[in-house]
Amino acid sequence: GLKLELMPKHVAVIMDGHRRWARQKGLSVEQGHRAGGEKMKVLTRLCNQWRIKVLTLFAFSTENWIRPKEEVDFLMELCLDLASSQENLDEWTRDNIRFSFIGDKSILSKSLREALILREETTKSNSGLHVMVALNYSGRQDILQATKSIASKVNNGHLAVKDIDNNIFEQELETHRAEFPEPDLLIRTSGEQRISNFMLWQLAYTELYFAKKLFPDMEQEDFIDALKSFQPRERRYGGSQK
């Protein structure tokens, strides 16, 4: 079984396979995304029960904008529904779950941007599971914006080049608000085995786990399988000789 002391602090999930799931079941793409959203809530509850500290969910990448307009609009509506749902806020408040989101919010609709910021504000003092939703997120953009911020600090004399180290850089990344910003375990569903411009700096030593199931088909035992694969792994961080 699972050992609580070997639980990953931070799990990241690339939730993939919603459209294939819908196609297999003769359902609409929207129903596929809705099923994914429901499964996201199940996963959040499980991680909270397992005392996992941070759960990052890749919900929409900068590359997803090229999809049909109606699909993008629906996904944004789904995010707005989730971020502004009182029922969901009540559940997360009761379960002491914190919400924050990473990604470029400047091109999101005003209503979605405000709902996300409000949900961050109303849950920021919760000390249970911290759910970080990556929305319009790009690992390369994250590194670029951190680089620009550091360069401007050097320009205006607030930072010396010789002092730039991992710690300084990580404070500029969008994940800096998480107590454990680096995922210990990354799960990607639907059989795809790629990072897709997710958290590139943060994933440097993350254990990777690829599940064949489509995200909407993932059940508790499938997430347990991922944790069972993770727990016995020896984290060498490129260090040990052997």
Ligand SMILES: CC(C)CCOP(=O)(O)OP(=O)(O)O
């Ligand atoms: C937006 C994203 C979280 C949805 C993931 O599923 P998907 O739309 O990529 O579905 P497919 O991989 O089956 O095309």
Ligand SMILES: [Mg+2]
């Ligand atoms: Mg996909």
